[in-house]
Amino acid sequence: MIFEKQRVIILGVRDTSNEHFNRAMEELVNLAGACDMDVVASFQQTSPSSTAAYIGAGKIDEVKNFCQDNDVNTVVTLHELSPSQLRNLDEALDLAVLDRTALILEIFARRAKSKEAKLQVEVAQLQYQLPRMIGSYTAYSRQAGSLGSVQSRGIGETKLELDRRRLERRIFELNQDLQLVGQQRQVQRRKRKKQGLFNVALVGYTNAGKSTLMNRFLSVSQNKTAEKEVFVKDQLFATLETSVRNIHIPPYPPFILSDTVGFVSDLPHPLIKAFRSTLEEAIEADLLLHVVDFSDPDHPVHIDTTRKTLHEIGAGSIPEILVLNKSDRISLNFTADGQDSIRISALTGAGIDGLIRRMFDYRFSGEVLDVLLPYDRMDLLFLVQQECMTLSSFEEDMGYRMSVKGPQHILTRLKEV
Ligand SMILES: Nc1nc2c(ncn2[C@@H]2O[C@H](COP(=O)(O)OP(=O)(O)OP(=O)(O)O)[C@@H](O)[C@H]2O)c(=O)[nH]1
Ligand SMILES: [Mg+2]
Structure with missing residues (x-):
């Protein structure tokens, strides 16, 4: 049939x-x-x-x-x-x-x-x-x-x-089950947080290209494997579940990237509420990559909708980079980026290098630190590898002399050596 x-x-x-x-x-x-x-x-x-x-x-x-x-x-x-x-x-x-x-x-x-x-x-x-x-x-x-x-x-x-009361009872029970599942998710998140890695989340209107961008990052990541790729489709709400990946694109340190469910205007309120825990990945991010389908004439409305929804789930004050995606569809040159926005094409890969640079410009303090790490402080060497970018490194009698860029809190620790 x-x-x-x-x-x-x-x-x-x-x-x-x-x-x-x-x-x-x-x-x-x-x-x-x-x-x-x-x-x-x-x-x-x-x-x-x-x-x-x-x-x-x-x-x-x-x-x-x-x-x-x-x-x-x-x-x-x-x-x-x-x-x-x-x-x-x-x-x-x-x-x-x-x-x-x-x-x-x-x-x-x-x-x-x-x-x-x-x-x-x-x-x-x-x-x-x-x-x-x-x-x-x-x-x-x-x-x-x-x-x-x-x-x-x-x-x-x-x-x-079902009468009304039984329906309410069912909602109550479901919410209890959800709380349990949510707790497990929180344990995983805490573990990641403990690692201290830079935590970035892809957010935006549905079909903007968030998952395509996730796959683009994965394709240039050092620790890539095909099964880590996420589902992409030219369809509204292709992604419903948050996927979290560890991305490592040298010379930058590794970072955590989450792909989240897309938004749509007038997203039903009970749905936002119900999906809040899934979206906690975005709520706890250090930086949001707000992905926009720049080729859609309605993109300013989509930007507003996304920001409003982020506000509603408690992620309204997390810093964002506005990622103007699908720029391959419009004939504009790639140099005309704004201060907080950048044009890219997740499909062709154009502009991705610039985006990574922007992300770490945000992550790192502007300072380049010259430091001598003694041999008995390999814990600090590990921190540098995990969270900083090494510009140069020489072995000396006393240890490693390095020139690094990194997050302020790490540089502060390195200065205490
Ligand atoms: N031309 C072009 N198409 C793109 C680009 N990025 C994504 N697409 C296409 O846009 C469609 C949606 O891409 P997805 O990555 O699934 O979008 P999403 O934001 O994850 O969507 P949801 O998960 O549904 O919220 C797919 O057909 C992609 O191939 C781009 O830079 N240029
Ligand atoms: Mg998706």
Whole structure:
């Protein structure tokens, strides 16, 4: 049997400029695509007189007729619907209705692989459902049936028997499980922190090229192996789980790099909350590489969205380098970098050297220190190898004479010799 993608239509109420609205609708098509849906048509309306069912009565008839004639049974809306809007629209159309939030939650549910990610998504889905349960069982079972994912189906079926309190209990239990998984993750993180390595995190809007950049760093790293590569795809939310890698690109010292889940505008709040622990990798970073798809005309909006989301998860004050990626797609020369931004192409590798230099310019104090490390202080030699860049090194009678650049706290220790 040939697998057929689910046929859906998208529906948006225009409440912003034409340009903005069109891009948001385009993004919704991509989100639907990331959920294996085929968008057959797109409908829009400018501010309806009544918002009780999201769109007006005339538009409802138009959508309903189209869907009947074209064998479509699911409608995806651009905005998150209130519980009553969802119920009203579902009843009026007699079709499964999914709002953008439910769609994003579904993408996450389908992509989640690790135990932690699965738990996080389930919590977020239940939290989304909780206020929408009362009196809207039909809308919900229809929505869950339409999605047919393992998790949604389970929720759809059990939802009928679950009362609100049991749902709350389940959220509570899931959160407890999550706390346990989170503790294990914290142990690993503490271990890394103890090593004292420079901790850098890739963050940014979804599909900006974070994972491609991670792989680019890995490809020039001394300790590379193919299995360390991360998954890359031209699709929204290709990455759901944080990957942490140790990268060593001589003459720079090794550093820790984390690839994180991408952001999208109006990321459902329960999802941000649920994914907070996954994002702790970013929260605890010394430096953020904020990756931007510079070839996307909407990139200023993406930058704002990313910064707002970072702020929300408590990573708003970590220093960042704005990495203007996909520069191979635009004909601008690579020299015109700003003070806190740099143009690169993760795909071709252009600008990567400059980016590494910038990262360590940030890490190192401006000073070049000449120091004689006595033979009985090999502990310090280890520190230099781990965290500094050696510009020159000679063996003398008393020890090693070195000229190094490094983080301030290491230089301070070296000066005490
Ligand atoms: N032309 C071009 N394409 C790029 C560049 N970097 C990444 N891409 C493409 O952009 C798409 C998304 O890349 P990813 O690395 O998966 O993006 P991401 O930021 O990790 O995305 P999510 O994990 O979904 O948040 C892929 O098709 C990449 O090949 C670049 O510098 N130039
Ligand atoms: Mg990715």
